[in-house]
Amino acid sequence: MTRSINRREFFALTARAASKSFIVLSTPAILAACDRAAPAREQQAAFQTLQAQEAAEFEAIAARIIPSDETPGAREAGVIYFMDTVLADDREQELTILRQGLADLQQSAQAEYNQSSFSQLTEAQQDALLVNIENSDFFATMRFLTIAGMFSLPEYGGNRDLVGYELIGFENQHAWAPPFGYYDAEYNGGGQ
């Protein structure tokens, strides 16, 4: 289920912006854009690139980068499915960095906490290990892909139900009318 604007919502918006009659000229193009919005991969879908075990580990790392707290995080956004999708696309270099980095991280987990699986550690233990590797290529790649999976179009596998967009207050709507924000509303209300 994607929360991208649908036809009904669009027509409601158009009605609200009726004073901007030119918007109607663009209606076919906007509707086409709405129809192109594709849903995220279903939860529990099979992985294409990643092994199930390593996927669980990467997902646990992503969940520390963008945690689930009062609002959905990387887990709910399906970041791991995004990673699975894009890593299939000529990104062997990133995959190598990720697999090597995970192996190193699991070694640290073993050494520090006698636990071979990162995802089985407590969150505090996980954070402690990640702080140590904050400046590594591995962590930079994980952070980049986590953010990308949180905030890219759902058709790449993440940002399920647009939870990433919702988190930051972004609405992927195809048409807006002024006022856009507080200060321009105030400016135009002030008789300018």
Next chain:
Amino acid sequence: MAEAVYPTREEVDFVIVGSGAAGGIMARELATAGHSVVLMEQGPHLRAADFKHDEWGYDVNRDLTWNHRRGHPQTFRKTESETAEVRDSVCGYAHNVGGSSVHFSGNFWRFRPIDFMEASVRGSIAGTNFADWPIRYEDLEPYYTRVDWEIGVSGQQGPWDPPRSRDYPCPPMPVKSSGVLLERAAEQLGLTAYPAPVAILSQPHNGRPGCIHCGFCNGYGCEVDAKSSSMAAMIPQALATGNCELRTGCTVGQVISNNAGRVTEVTYWDADGVEQAQRARAVVLCANGAETPRLLFLSANNQHPDGLANSSGMVGKNLMFNGYTSVSGLFDEPLNDWKSVPATRVVHDYYSLDPALGFYGGGGIDSRHPSRGVPMGFARSAPRMFGGPAWGSEFKNNLARQFSHAAAFEGHTTSLPLDSNNVTLDPNVTDRWGRPAVRCTYQDHPDDIATMRFFYELSIELMEAAGASNIDGFYPENGQEGNVHLLGTCRMGDDPASSVIDSSHRTHDVENLFICDGSSLVTSGRGQPTMTIMALAFRAAELIDQAAQRGEI
């Protein structure tokens, strides 16, 4: 009329290489004048319905701009003593019909009278190729006005603007919150912010709809054709003449010249990868400031050992990127600056910096969302801009507050033309066709960096006056390592010893070879070159048509 189809062995009047800001206009003008035209474009013909709000596709995968992962590597080095390395984005441009006019931000500042004669007003600058243009603002003004009306520009004459023969066809875009904040801050500093002119329609014009403020301009193609790309404004008219054939997916390998010193045909790989050649009476290169010099180098032969039309040795030299600066801040109330066009106000009080500062330069400052309004780019860079952790709950919660409350004031500045900033052929790296890659050598002149520092510091003052918190900023204090403004590499001039084309865009060396694109510029302007490239294209097309009518090509 239907799009023309020409056999490759038939000699058409013109082959135009590149369908971008200049090439799209050139094709429309020459085809409208009745000439047979084949327009070569290496990318696909994407249209409004093909474009999406796709950050991953455009900004990471480079679906429009391509890179080494797509078989189009470019290399970079700062100085000629270094070995250049393959980089993701060096001389960036969009590979599609309309070129970078499709995915640019649409800022459309005219150059001013001073831009065309700055060397004689300001004095020459030792160690640089700083020079006057062979034309003046008055020569180009009628064509700026044609760009306003035929391409479509929205704006309002500002206090410092050069004289114009006709008003803008469309009123300025509605001001955004960042524009209001810049305007108020400028007032406090005794400066003037005025509506930013943009190549985006604020209302229907020439059969195209007005902007619907979706927010995806810079880096994206317009989904409703409100952005005034040559793809939206010119190509349909060029094809409708029945005189223009658009060949997409076609990469030109060489411009072939004969013993008489005339070009006769261009060779290219067609959409199926098959080598072809198209004969033509004349060739117009509009391939951009990186690909045009590259093509001239690749077209070297016995008569032109250093590259076609390069007896001056100036092909590829004088590459100018324009400088840039960015200062961001957070505000108490939501701006939602991720909506609508990139910039709605601009400050041009420092178009020319006081020579008493001890360095040459000038520019303008506009107001924007600090990450071009896109969520992924914002999340990646927000901790760097506003402080705080780069991951974890606090990072996440900061993003939630900052995205809609952020603004940036961005500076756009001059670059000096230098021999040592250039495009050449890489001796080691080749592209998917086996052609040597574009090798860029670039180090900003000390004056260019000093100018950036000036605009960076002024932007901080403005951001403080606007009442922002978490103010931070950036300018490339060690020099830029890539840009999308590709200017000066086949400069215009009266003297064949120091320039590549004359003031009518004909190459000094080859009478039926013309060049019009960013490479034609003699100086860099103040960071928004596309409108001038388009005005030059209207003017060049008129002069080339007149030459053809006189039988002089």
